[in-house]
Amino acid sequence: METYSEKAKIHIVFASDDRYAQHAAVAMASVLEHAKYPERIDFFLLSDGISEERAEKFRTTARRWGSEASVIPVEGEAFSEFYISAQLSRAAYMRLAAAEILPNDIDKVIYLDCDLIVRKDITELWKIPMEGNAIAAVPDCGIMASAKSKKQKRQCIGLTEEDLYFNSGVLILDLAEWRKNKYARKLLSLVQEHSYPHHDQDALNAFFYHRWAALPLEWNVIPPVWFMFLKIIFSKWRASAAAARQNPAILHYAGGYKPWEYAIHVGFNDEYYALFQKTAFADEKMPQFDARKKHRSIRRQMVRLRLGNFWGKLFAK
Template identity: 25%
Template sequence: MALTGTQNYIPWISVTMASIMEHNSSPFAFHILVDKTDEADIEKLQKFSIQWNVPITLYYMNDANLSQYCRFERYRINGKYVAALMYRFFIPELLKDKAERALYLDGDVVCNGDITSFMDIDLQQNIVAVSEDLKGQEYAARMNVERYFNSGVILVDIQQWLSNHISKRILDDLRIAAQKHPEMSCPDQDILNVCLDGKDFFVPHTYNLPYRLVQPSVFKPKIVNEDAMQASLIHFIGAIKPWTTYNQSVPIVKVWAHAKENSPWRDVPIHEPGSQKAFHQAARDARRRHAYKEMVLWYFRFIKSKFDGTRKVGY
């Protein structure tokens, strides 16, 4: 099982891992591809390994080299291109002598059920097992592929991936796309879909259920999610994640919070609202909970933020 991210994502990656261990008894091994760690990260990962009796292997990625493939505006932060989106493409090569299959998971996925049947599924000669994106039909037409999947959960047949040279094809396509279309909003997922078109086995949302935490205004249609409590793997899509203080009453976020509490990262604070958008979301969430005094306070902070220099975006 493989997860990837920058150092600041390690706590959330580890909550994903804890949720898997809480709901599954099968022996697993975790492989984490990351840019760097410190002594505190290592100590907590060792505690996790002992707590759950599960091996954890770290792989340190060379961002200076990988950034040449991800020169997209979406991934440019503080003048540098964040290469973490590239890490997952190297999982098959890294694990080829250790496993026949690898389950890749984004760090904003929570497990709420058994996943062993998914990991043992018959891929029918396909390279990957995936689940359709929430806007699958729209994106499939845009990218001219048969079906379009969300890349937050991917079960990979390692030898099939390697024999079809998928990583090289992705890197080549990313380099070309970055030169021609640096404004692409989801380049890694788009190119994965193109390179794996016709070689992807689709499974129900049970194993990658897209869940949106955003609270729309009263003037927009209510967002309706599928029943996350009936799924095994739930993927928090969009900018708002379960590690925000104003979503903790949502049932599936409580599942995430329980896993966090049952990990060495229990004391890592979740994010307080600190932007105009976050204040607005906190107010809407309070309204959803009928906590009207709290709602008024958040709306006041939201209005005040429009005049005091508080940043507009971010959660």
């Protein structure tokens, strides 16, 4: 039976290359800013070539709340042949090897992507029972509400119409079970054999098929839920999505529109900027626009946000 101690350490892990170290620090700051006992949270950053200067800024940010952060270099070449596309880097695959990279005395971790903001005490997520599973995650409504995406998942990982599919941006991992069953090695072998459209996320869903615990939607609110896309409105997920976006525990900027690529826009990225100013990266030049996305205007996102607010209020119970 899982137990929880108020004085026990909480372990959180990120994975990043040098470009995303700043964003990992902002995500970490969001955890610490909302934690009742930030000094009880330890962080690990799996590093794919992060410079010592930026690694020290990450560690310094943690110390500002009385927390500790370790930056662990990972041999990036071990992941160099894995399939990547769009804005994904090979660092995304490092979460699959966390059980082998992290110290053996750490039996449980929360994995977080770098492009998210935590808005509630992470202790509440840590306390959610995993029901005997080695992994817990939030269902991905964007995939499951799309007929096209579900067809793709049926073809590439065998997902049926009734099956749930999870997003890999927020995970609780029972590392003791991972080590016992050598899950890391089996997963890395799996991704070497396949070019999955959603990379590590597809691999995790294929490997843990029917063997994962579903977390509440509020702990990983992704753009389809935040903006209440029409495919969500016309799906069975409408009410739960509307409720989750009312007060997200984690707001996840998954996809192509990142908060640091635009000037401050209230409701879209103002929380990111407020937290950014509290990190040791606050001297970095902002915004940091990706030249590859020169046609992605923020105007579209702000229209989506207004529509999401309207539909969210209309359908929330």
